[in-house]
Amino acid sequence: MTFIGLVGKNLLRQRVRSVLTLVGIAIAITTVVALGVVTTGMKSTADDFVTSGGADFLVAQEGAADLSFSTLPEDIVTEIAAQPDVASVRGALLHVTTAGSNPFFFLSGVEHEALASQELDLVAGRLLEDDDERGVLLGEKAADDLSATVGSTVEIGDASWIVIGVYRSEGLWEASGGIAGLADLQEVAQKPDTVTIAFVTVTPGASPTVVADRIEQAVPAVVTIADADEYSKVDQGFVLVDAANVAISLLAVVIGGIGVMNTMIMSVFERTREIGILRAVGWTGRRVMRMVLLESLLLCIAAAVVGALVGVAVTRLVLLAPAVQGFLDLAYTPDIFVRAVVVALIVGLVGASYPAWRATRLSPMEALRYE
Amino acid sequence: MSELAIAPPRSVRAPDFEGPMIRCDGVTKTFEEGRLRALDGVDLIVEPGEFVAVVGPSGCGKSTLLNLMAALDQPDDGTIRVAGHDLGHPPDLDHFRAVDVGLVFQLDNLLPSLTAVENVEVPLFTTERSRRRRRRRALDLLDFVGIADRADARPPQLSGGERQRVAIARALANEPPLLLADEPTGRLDSATSARVLDLLESLQRERDVTLVVVTHDPDVAERARRVLHMLDGRIERDVRDP
Incomplete structure (x- = not known):
């Protein structure tokens, strides 16, 4: 018999209680994993968006409550383009609306000339031209969802658009959205002479960070965003999601810890006499403590494995919902699972610390007298 | 009753005192x-x-x-x-x-979730690192007290006399x-x-x-x-x- 074998046997003695505790911790771990997968996926999608069309960063209105609320005068594109080391600037009006089953259809309006520099991967049709009236390019996913082909008419929001081309994109928001002419979208969205953001590409060899800093200083009331982490400059959504993630992890530790502590206290209490026997045959308090801690850790590691698997399954199920498919991409990165295991280990240690300490404080005689 | 075939754990020292026990x-x-x-x-x-x-x-x-x-x-x-x-x-x-010191109680005080041989192994955790040697010595001790054939039985499956013999074997574990x-x-x-x-x-x-x-x-x-x-x-x- 190994020490770990003895620990395992102790856990299996009260199977129902061990399983119920495991389920409780696994639910907490599932939440941590699912939130982590969603948050990381959102950031990855946002990163793809920032760098879409080969851009190095984007420019938005300073102080906007949300990226989609950013409003810049259209002529700011010219002002940014005049800055040193700026290779190209693409102003875009973002319009989030409904289309087919997608409640978050991203329609972006850009100048026709700017489309050429965006290096779109067209799979059908052609780019927009000046004489296209209410023409739209659809991402492959959006075209599938709307059952649209080149030449067909689709309803996006309250307006009808003629499909001019279909493009392929790795970015989820682009693939499940569309691109329209800037003037057409300004008219539909009732936002004349404005853009939401500007995508900036710097000249080869220039530092995007330096150019971004220079733009922030030279152009009044704008901020630059180079990746998802900088979204907080204009969008508190990611900050809130990150904060919720940390809060739920902490909550998982507290709730899971209380559950484990309850189980381990019961277990130690019930085995008081047995602990007395172990002490009477020469087991040290430290060895008894190690046994109790290991029981708790074993339970929590098993819960982490179950919770992580359920977390992956749950997030995959969520993706089956059409409302989510065009908006949310999932990212299963190793750090999510490392965090789940760390949370489980903390739960195990926190929950078992008091029962383990109590077990070591029992005098062999008191424990043997215990009925 | 047979002789113990395996020596006690090496960490157990021989009594080196003089005078009364x-x-x-x-x-x-x-x-x-x-x-x-x-x-x-x-x-x-x-x-x-x-x-x-x-x-x-x-x-x-x-x-x-x-x-x-x-x-x-x-x-x-x-x-x-x-x-x-x-x-x-x-x-x-x-x-x-x-x-x-080896202890034998009135109530055998065996751990109910462990088999007879595992109960005898318990004191050996403190003196013998090798799992195989622990098991070997515990089996020899059960043989020594005459219940080697009950090594894999749990305490509830043993008679009162058998349980007490397991307890004696456990008390002898570290000689x-x-x-x-x-x-x-x-x-x-x-x-x-x-x-x-x-x-x-x-x-x-x-x-x-x-x-x-x-x-x-x-x-x-x-x-x-x-x-x-x-x-x-x-x-x-x-x-x-x-």
Whole structure:
């Protein structure tokens, strides 16, 4: 018999209680994993968006409550383009609306000339031209969802658009959205002479960070965003999601810890006499403590494995919902699972610390007298 | 009963003390904040290899004396030396309990979730790192006490006599020089009692183990070479070769 074998046997003695505790911790771990997968996926999608069309960063209105609320005068594109080391600037009006089953259809309006520099991967049709009236390019996913082909008419929001081309994109928001002419979208969205953001590409060899800093200083009331982490400059959504993630992890530790502590206290209490026997045959308090801690850790590691698997399954199920498919991409990165295991280990240690300490404080005689 | 085929764990040292196995000087123990005097200035010397029975009415202090000898409890006053250790100034009481003394209780006190052989392995965790050697020695000990065929049975599946034999095997795991037994036949029928006593007696005789047995059982007292009669926390009579 190994020490770990003895620990395992102790856990299996009260199977129902061990399983119920495991389920409780696994639910907490599932939440941590699912939130982590969603948050990381959102950031990855946002990163793809920032760098879409080969851009190095984007420019938005300073102080906007949300990226989609950013409003810049259209002529700011010219002002940014005049800055040193700026290779190209693409102003875009973002319009989030409904289309087919997608409640978050991203329609972006850009100048026709700017489309050429965006290096779109067209799979059908052609780019927009000046004489296209209410023409739209659809991402492959959006075209599938709307059952649209080149030449067909689709309803996006309250307006009808003629499909001019279909493009392929790795970015989820682009693939499940569309691109329209800037003037057409300004008219539909009732936002004349404005853009939401500007995508900036710097000249080869220039530092995007330096150019971004220079733009922030030279152009009044704008901020630059180079990746998802900088979204907080204009969008508190990611900050809130990150904060919720940390809060739920902490909550998982507290709730899971209380559950484990309850189980381990019961277990130690019930085995008081047995602990007395172990002490009477020469087991040290430290060895008894190690046994109790290991029981708790074993339970929590098993819960982490179950919770992580359920977390992956749950997030995959969520993706089956059409409302989510065009908006949310999932990212299963190793750090999510490392965090789940760390949370489980903390739960195990926190929950078992008091029962383990109590077990070591029992005098062999008191424990043997215990009925 | 066969001889043990495997040596005790290497970390268990041979007794290296001289003098008595047990020496009690003025040992006093009270309970309930001094209102109940369980032991009242007990003086006692037990030499190595003796078979001592401690008898007396319930509440006379027999088990309290045994528990103090096993370092399960501490006296309020007086000193106890066991196998060369002053139990009032212990360098390591856990190690003392692991290797210097073997305990057999009235209730066998086996761990119910473990098999017989696993129960015997429990004290070996403190002295033997090798899992294979632990298992081998535990099996040999079960063979030694005559129940090798019940090695994989759990305590609820064993008879009272078998459980007590497992407890004796466990007490012998680290080959202690002193075996302390508290009513080892208290819950056994007479035939089973006789077999357990045969085993304890042969251990004392053949392996030179010092044996102290607290008992109400006159058969046990008859077999002992020395009988201590206790009353009201004192040793009233010390009878040798009764």
